[in-house]
Amino acid sequence: MPAYPLGAPCWADAMFPDLDAAKSFYGELLGWSFAEGSEEYGGYTQALVDGKAVAAVVPVMPGMEGQPPMWSLYLASPDLEATADKVKASGGTIAMDPMEVGPFGSMLVGLDPGGVGFCVWQAGEHPGFEKVNEPGAFCWAEVTTRDAVAADTFFPAVFGYNTQRMRDDTIDFSVWDLGAEPVLGRMKMTEDFPAEVPPHINVYFVVEDCDAAVETVKRLGGAVQFGPMGSPFGRFATVTDPQGAAFSVIDVSTTEGEMPEMD
Incomplete structure (x- = not known):
């Protein structure tokens, strides 16, 4: 590829x-x-x-x-x-x-x-992902930070991203693209995030059924941090595995609501 x-x-x-x-x-x-x-x-x-x-x-x-x-x-x-x-x-x-x-x-x-x-x-010989945007594979990630201004300045300067800001007074969220499809999001952490949670990049994996995936996480000893929640992009939840690694699961085939306006 x-x-x-x-x-x-x-x-x-x-x-x-x-x-x-x-x-x-x-x-x-x-x-x-x-x-x-x-x-x-x-x-x-x-x-x-x-x-x-x-x-x-x-x-x-x-x-x-x-x-x-x-x-x-x-x-x-x-x-x-x-x-x-x-x-x-x-x-x-x-x-x-x-x-x-x-x-x-x-x-x-x-x-x-x-x-x-x-x-x-x-x-070199390993190009990276051989499959994306399908069940079991990566589809999205969000830079999750308390310093949104620093992230919005740094990452575009290093990687050449274009930035669009979501028009929403309830959330500070930007989308970065490389001239075509968006490649990354940037989420500002609010006071809802516990102080011990460090800034991080949240990785999303596709699942066929978000609610069923959440039940599987709980059954296997993991925990649910947020969701499940519907969105125009898919139904998603943020979870931790039994060893404490956080990530999100998303069913991209189940969408609800209007796409947000961007500046």
Whole structure:
């Protein structure tokens, strides 16, 4: 498949203290099967839907013990070093310097000025998602931050996004695009978010039935943080898995309400 353009979400993964438990949970919830973990890369294990790579799970790496599990989103770059320079020039921080991941590609980990963590991927043999916007696969993500001004300045400066602001007095929400379809949202955290919840990127996976998925999350020991709720984009809910990693599920075939106006 063609390479993802600069700034496009291209991959997601998460570290788990109990990898087998994570595989069992996501396998049942999202229908994932799993490739054999790579010993050379610390047990990194790709999740598959219909044989296509949709995400990855990995054991906690040495030196990262004790960090809470969380989903990481990767944004594409054709030139990792140039993107690293832009991150620093735009007020961000490089949390992990550019590094090669064998023949698969190269990556870095960055933070925006408001503390939102993100990864950048320059593809080699691994282009990223092989399936999106279908049940079990990634479809959307939102930069969720207390410093909306910093995010709206930083991410477009680094990745070339165009910004549209939602016309809604009850929510501070922007949409970023690359000249065509939207690629990311930006949500300002309100006082409803507990103080201990850090700024983050919320990753959405498609499910066939949001309400059924929520019941599965609860049955498997996870928790519901928000929803289910209908929207013009689909019926969605934000949940945490049994190990505490947060993400959202969305049924994109069940929509309600009018599309919001944007500026």
